[in-house]
Amino acid sequence: MGKFKKLLYLTGVFFLASALALSAGAEFAGSETGARTEARQADLDYLYTNLKERHPDIYANTPESAFLTRKAEIESRLDTDSNAAYILDLQSLVALIEDSHTQLSISSIAEESRFYPFALNWFDGQWILSAAETARQDLIGAQVTAINGLPMAQVLQRFSIISSADNQVKLRRDFRQSCNAEELYRYTGVVSGDAPLILTLRDSAGQEKDLALNATDSAGLNQLSVAKLSDARKSTPKTAQNSTYYSAMALDGNAYYIQYNKCAEDPELPMETFCARIQAALDAGRYQRVLVDLRNNGGGSDGVIVPLLMLLREELDTTGLQVTALVGEGTFSSGIINAVELQEMGCVLAGEATSGSVDHFGAVNVFQLPNSGLKAQVSSKYIALSGIFDAAAGKGVEPLIPDVVIPQTLKDYMDGRDTCVEKLLADPAGIKPENRASAPLTRSRFIAMLYDAAGSPKQTPEQLPFSDLFGIEWYLPALSWAKDSAVAAGTGSDAFSGARIMTWQEAAVFLVRTVQAINPAPEDMTGSTPPEALLAGAWDEEAIRSAWKWGLLPLNADFTVPPTRAQGEAMAEALHQAK
Template sequence: MTHRYNWRRLFCLCLALMLLLTTGAMAAENDASSRQEDLDFLYETLSTYHPNLFANTPESVFLERKAEIEQRLGTVSDVEFAMDLQSLTALAGDSHTSLALGGSLAEQMHFYPMALTWMDGKWYLSAAESSSLLGRQVTAINGRTMDQVVESFRRLLSADNGVKLRRQYRQSCNVAEFYDYVGIAEQGRPLTLTFSDGASLSLQAVDTEALSQMTVSRLSDRRSAEPETAAANAYYWSKFLKDGSYYIQYNICQEDPELPMETFAGQVWSDLDAQPVQRVILDLRNNGGGSDGVIWPLFEVLADSGAQLICLIGESTFSSGIINAVELQEMGAVLLGEETSGSVSHFGSVKSFSLPGSGLRGGMSSKYIDLNTLLDAGAGRQVIPLAPDVAVPQTLDDYLSGKDSCVEYLYAHPERLSQAEHPDAPLTRGRFLGQIHQAAEPLFEAGTASDGSWDDPPFTDLLGIEWFRHPLNWAHQSGVAKGNGDGTFSAARILTWQEAAVFLVRSAGALGLEPETVRTSPLPAALAAPGWAERELNQAWAWGLLPEDGDFTASPTRAQGLSMAEALLS
């Protein structure tokens, strides 16, 4: 089906999605002094107020780029100057720090009549004048591979990981001035798309007025249906799926003024109380962020539901949506879907600013959110995309037939799914006690050791949703874990070998175990050096609980923690 469609609206919308709309306009005259004021203000604002502007790019590179821009102040167009400023901002390598283009600038720009989409690891033509070309895989543009094209856009687009860069390219892939700026297509010359079958399509850039008069065919018009889990225009909603599982779509980290989260969470509780399920699916694939604390009433309901939690993530999961996804992993949820454009640890908490001359607006991170140290599930993960435990990409065939590839996978796999192990990730204090407790389950089931009660978390710094919250209760009640002396425990702190030895020896006593001495060799010097927990270190070493070939100059890993817990109970 072919539609008369407003191309101008479509592509200006793409530009607005990639960037914030500006309320100001570039000065009509080529005012070099005003531009110098904007350039100085932008650099001084970023370098003064960003928490670590030079984390990814040395200050010398920023200054070199600023000097290059200064040489062009009196000769470039308004659009080129705006892109110069954007390229300076992009050096931060921070997805939350960017300069806005839009408003009157969009009226001066040119666009290629096409759109691209990314599915299942491939680029496809998703909008064009010719309907016969839709859905074809695009492998190159002007002789550059798609990977090379996307990478070239890093000069203009603010991104802290490759998925975010790819997403921002997709949202701006029709802007002719961008291709000219990064050296892929000269202004006035065609842009040639190459398809996987060797065919090609040459496109000429047009202004917004000509674009609005074109007839467009869209890939979405070929869909035979929409899945029941299609993104809805709602903050959050829920329903039972045909396999009996319970599905929740959470699209924005904001409170719905007409349906407060407390009320919604109560509705979910009522649904699950009336019809218990084996699996709850929480969909964050459309969630671009907001306030990460909004969802907590729902978390409390899900933590007590008894159902396995599945969290769906994808390219659009970003910012506070990432934080909530990692918190769900902390609850024991399995992440399913595709890598996110948001990074696990990242700069965020955006503050806005406006340039004095042009009125262009920007957003800038005000703090670093380090989930690597805040949550066990984030341990060892720095500024990288959040990867699913089970990778399930949306396929083009499923898209066209109206199927949600992730949900179809879950229909085909009713068994209980597992989180990815990440054996080399650093071991936290909370996880190690969880591993010991899991290894001791046969003793609890046999009644030869006390499992403790399910009281409220004993330490004040616990969230109360952690998958290891009951093991921490047991450890506290049995004297294995005594905390930091101020009522806290620091469950997400990386475990030391000394702490591992203390927890192992105390657990042996709490579980009524009497391990045999299997080693007489002296304690390795690297373990003895810190000079504390000497008794527990020697005992755990003699019992063979600490790895004989371990690198004791590095922190224990998850795999080593599991091995130590199993050795204690063997």
């Protein structure tokens, strides 16, 4: 099937997560309080109006009344807010959308903010102190359980007011990347007055102690002697993130590794050239598996990866190569799309939950506030991968959870080991797709089940069976068989709508057509009448009655809700037995 080529551009707009860092807001024109308040009001109105006009569904997660209440709160302190507090006020309004791609640039507050000398990281499901002043380096690696008496879960909840995160992994990542900014703690009420920031730490022996931190400006912070967790690492694994857009290398005689960090064409190494090098390496070696690492891919243009997907599809079809994709907290935006595409090819996902959501708003546009010069980016469309790919069926605005969860452990990090890669190499037989038996059954997956029940007759099509296929799907042979054998004719305009959730009536029709295609003579298994819920609104009552009497439909199913994958397997097995 690898010969079929079709571009996969889902977002249609180039997006980089770092875009906001490039935009800094200017201080408001006019020194008089009245002029400043008027300018702030104008920017606030402009921001809200543009969010309403540009965003595809601004009230998807938060009612309009909450926006108006928040806007009124901001207006009540326009003349008293500091510049930093006002900017965070604006971002708190944007954050109500709960869209990770829609946010205001707050980078300019760094010019007037102070910082605490520490950093955090996330290992083993815990917050770990990963940097501190050299005098307190004995505490580095300890678990941070609370800040100013608030458990870490409550600290994150406080920070959620200014985070545009649409899931908890993204919120955690946002907090980690800004966890030393004093202004954020003051705005969220974690710290007040001149009180220090107090971290509650628990060491490996279970002993608790406090670390009191005072904030300093950026110049003072740069003068401090700071120790980092990374300084104590024994080594760095060769699969650690590098500075390239994409790179590849052999890990050993059996495994080949591809690191894909940025959904963009490298001006020094076009993707087609890169893929030619990979093809040459695969042809020359005897690799049994390929790892595609998306753990640090924050997005870009989802279509750049197409040549690589087509290359891997060809290898899967012709050599039986095993392909595993790696995802993690850093996988976001178009990186999520590419990860789901790899799943759609039949590849297993391994690693950790992503900060990007499966279904998400995206395809951003940028606009600028007229007085402050602050820039905002706003999504222009909703990208529902669950309606495009079988691999995303039943998922929504939630992190992409890999089939095999393999977190990076703190011990392995310190030893210079890549936990995920090493476990994958050590146990290739244990890497299997998640069953997801309770997930909704899609049209494409059910056809694949019927194809297996029919004996998986060999397919050698010269073109894609339906117009809405990409050419990479694991179930392509099944759809070619279904079309050629008249089991499935599509949904119009030569499309198939493979990600659409099956109805019970569609299942009955496909089952009966499969019976007709393989020419069995099934016996009547029941003389009862199909339930009314199954017959209601039937457009092919004869197929329903035939599938029912042949025992191909489950007797005790709830026919008021769509079938699950497990029920699809049961129907396919009943068909197999009926042969």
